[in-house]
Amino acid sequence: MIIEDNIMTDKRTRADLLNEIHQLQARIAQLEAQYQHAMQKKSVSDNEVHLSQLLETLPITIFIYQNHQMVYLNPAAHHLGGYDLEAIIGDNFWQIVHPDSVDTLRDAFRQFNSAGELNARIEVKAYNVHHQLRILDVQMVSISYNHQPALLGAVLDVTERLHAHERQLALEAEKQRVKLLTDFVRDVSHDFRTPLSTINTCVYLLGRIDDPIKRQQQLDIMREQVRHLDKLVDGLLTMSRLDSGLVTPFKLFDLNLVIIESVQSLTPYIKEKKHHIHTDLQDDLSLIMGDMQDVYRAVREIILNAVQYTPSSGDIVIQTRQHDTMVMIMVQDNGDGISEADLPRIFDRFFRADQARTIGGVGLGLSIARKVIEYHHGHIDVQSKIHHGSVFRIYLPIRPPHEDT
Known part of the structure; x- marks a missing residue:
C-alpha cells in the first residue's frame, strides 16, 4: 500500500510539474510578446523622433493633419506666411484659407477622414500675415503619426511663378493685340484710301469731261466706291455694337x-x-x-x-x-x-x-x-x-x- 501511495504521489507531482512548465512557457511567450511590442513601439517612436528632426530642418513648409486639425507645422511655415505657428495650429488655420479654396481643402480632408489614406495634389489660396493673397501648391500623402493615421503635407508658394507666367501670357497677348491693331490700321487705311482715291480721280475727271456717257461712267464708279465705303463702315459699327451688347x-x-x-x-x-x-x-x-x-x-x-x-x-x-x-x-x-x-x-x-x-x-x-x-x-x-x-x-x-x- 505504501508503494502504491508513493507511485500515485509521484504521478501527481509529475503532472503538476508539467502543468507548471506549460504555465511558465506561456508566461515566457507572453513576456516575449510584450517585449517585442515594446521594442516595436520604441522603434516607431524613434522613427517619429527622427521624422520630426528631419522636418524641422527642411526649407519647405511641412504640416501634419490628424483628428480634424493641424497638429504640426515645421519652422518653415513661419517664413511662408509670417504667422506665429501657435496662432494657426489646431483648427485655427482655416482663418487664413481663402473662401475659394475652403471647399477644395475640406474635400481632401473629408476623403482622408473617410478612407484613412490620401495621395493628392491641390492648389490652395491663402493669406499671409499681411493679408496678401498667395497661391500654394500642396502635396499630401498618408502617414502614421503617434500610432495613428495622419496626413503629411508639403507646401510650396508658387505665387510669383504663376504671376510671372501670367505676365508672360499678358505680354504675348498684348504683342498679338498690337500686331492685330497695326494690321487693322494698315488694312483699313488701304481700304479707305483706295475708294477715296478713286472717287477723287472721278471728281477730277468730271470737271474736265463734257461727254454725257463718260460722265455717267464716272458717276457709276463713284457710286460703287461709296457702296464699298458704306459696307466697310457698317462692318465696323456692327462689331462695335455687338461688343457693347446692344441688340x-x-x-x-x-x-x-x-x-x-x-x-x-x-x-x-x-x-x-x-x-x-x-x-x-x-x-x-x-x-x-x-x-x-x-x-x-x-x-x-x-x-x-x-x-x-x-x-x-x-x-x-x-x-x-x-x-x-x-x-x-x-x-x-x-x-x-x-x-x-x-x-x-x-x-x-x-x-x-x-x-x-x-x-x-x-x-x-x-x-x-x-x-x-x-x-x-x-x-x-x-x-x-x-x-x-x-x-x-x-x-x-x-x-x-x-x-x-
Whole structure:
C-alpha cells in the first residue's frame, strides 16, 4: 500500500510539474510578446523622433493633419506666411484659407477622414500675415503619426511663378493685340484710301469731261466706291455694337428664309464666279427665336466666305437640319481650303490669311458671324483642308436660354 501511495504521489507531482512548465512557457511567450511590442513601439517612436528632426530642418513648409486639425507645422511655415505657428495650429488655420479654396481643402480632408489614406495634389489660396493673397501648391500623402493615421503635407508658394507666367501670357497677348491693331490700321487705311482715291480721280475727271456717257461712267464708279465705303463702315459699327451688347429684342423667324435671302443677295457675285449652289433645307424646321437681322448677317458672311474662296465653277452646298432643340446650318465648298496654321485664327477680328489680302476687306466678316452666333448661345465648327475646301457648321438653339419663359 505504501508503494502504491508513493507511485500515485509521484504521478501527481509529475503532472503538476508539467502543468507548471506549460504555465511558465506561456508566461515566457507572453513576456516575449510584450517585449517585442515594446521594442516595436520604441522603434516607431524613434522613427517619429527622427521624422520630426528631419522636418524641422527642411526649407519647405511641412504640416501634419490628424483628428480634424493641424497638429504640426515645421519652422518653415513661419517664413511662408509670417504667422506665429501657435496662432494657426489646431483648427485655427482655416482663418487664413481663402473662401475659394475652403471647399477644395475640406474635400481632401473629408476623403482622408473617410478612407484613412490620401495621395493628392491641390492648389490652395491663402493669406499671409499681411493679408496678401498667395497661391500654394500642396502635396499630401498618408502617414502614421503617434500610432495613428495622419496626413503629411508639403507646401510650396508658387505665387510669383504663376504671376510671372501670367505676365508672360499678358505680354504675348498684348504683342498679338498690337500686331492685330497695326494690321487693322494698315488694312483699313488701304481700304479707305483706295475708294477715296478713286472717287477723287472721278471728281477730277468730271470737271474736265463734257461727254454725257463718260460722265455717267464716272458717276457709276463713284457710286460703287461709296457702296464699298458704306459696307466697310457698317462692318465696323456692327462689331462695335455687338461688343457693347446692344441688340434688338429676340423674335421668332424662319431660318430657311434667312438662308434663301442670303443666297439671293449674293446672286450677282455667284453668277460672276459661275458657282453651283445646292440647297438642302429641312422643310419642317422649327422657327428660331433670335435677332433675325444679325443671324442673317452671320449666315451671309459664312456663305460669302465660301463664294469668295472657291475658284470659278465651284460647288457650294447649303443644308439645314434640326436635332432636338438645336438647328444646324452647313455650308460646304470645294474651294481653296484653310491652312492648319490659319485655322485657329480665322474668327479673330482683323485677321486675314495671306490669300485673303488679294480679295479685300478688313477681316471682320467671320468675327461678326461668330459673335452673333455666340450671343445666341450657339457655336460654329470648321473643318478644312488645303485644296479640298471647307465645311462650316453653325449650331443654334431654337430657344436661347435667356429667352425661355
